[in-house]
């Protein structure tokens with residue numbers, strides 16, 4: 001990944017770009033992703049000896065915690081850089097597309113996914129693959145951004161891009177469903193829904209919103225030439241300051257989650 005925004009070649013104006021991840025920046029700017037994902041481990045309740053897949057495992061921090069009690073964790077992620085970081089923790093992880101998982105049918109007792117499914121903008125093939133690799137009766141425990149997630153941030157990005165004649169939808173990289181939409185998709189993939197909730201989770205950022213934008217919003221920033229990105233980030237930051245910056249100077253992002261526990265039929 002490149003040095004400033006991680007976009008090789010100064011891509012500008014050709015629509016959505018792939019998201020790249022820098023493990024050092026990820027640790028610095030996104031450590032909260034694994035920390036705030038911990039409630040999923042209580043819902044998952046990994047058992048010693050179980051085979052569990054972490055779908056979109058990132059740098060493997062939560063994967064490692066899930067394995068602490070003796071479950072056999074395997075991870076997949078689309079980012080070679082994050083997979084390398086996860087391997088550095090000694091984890092069994094590979095680069096793979098969630099819509100084409102490299103495992104035989106009924107390989108896993110459970111599947112875990114934290115803050116990854118919203119990057120998979122076509123949910124049907126992904127949920128189909130999760131159902132396929134789960135054993136009968138297996139559980140799928142996950143969390144993703146829900147409808148309204150980071151709405152203030154997206155609004156500020158959209159305005160800043162519009163001022164430059166760029167339509168935000170052309171760079172939009174996420175899928176933030178309503179609970180009803182995701183429930184219907186899970187059920188269509190054959191799952192029985194145990195619980196599925198949407199809730200606001202205002203999220204304290206470890207640093208400035210500009211760090212969040214550089215880490216998570218690459219697709220939007222890449223819509224302008226490399227030498228115009230600092231100004232774009234500045235404009236977005238200025239627009240968000242009144243709503244997302246606290247009087248003592250912290251930045252709190254307007255996260256909204258959808259969290260679920262579902263099961264594949266036992267027979």
Ligand code: BEZ
Nearest residue numbers: 115144145149150216255
């Ligand atoms: C999220 O975890 O909700 C999220 C992550 C990156 C960009 C937007 C949202």
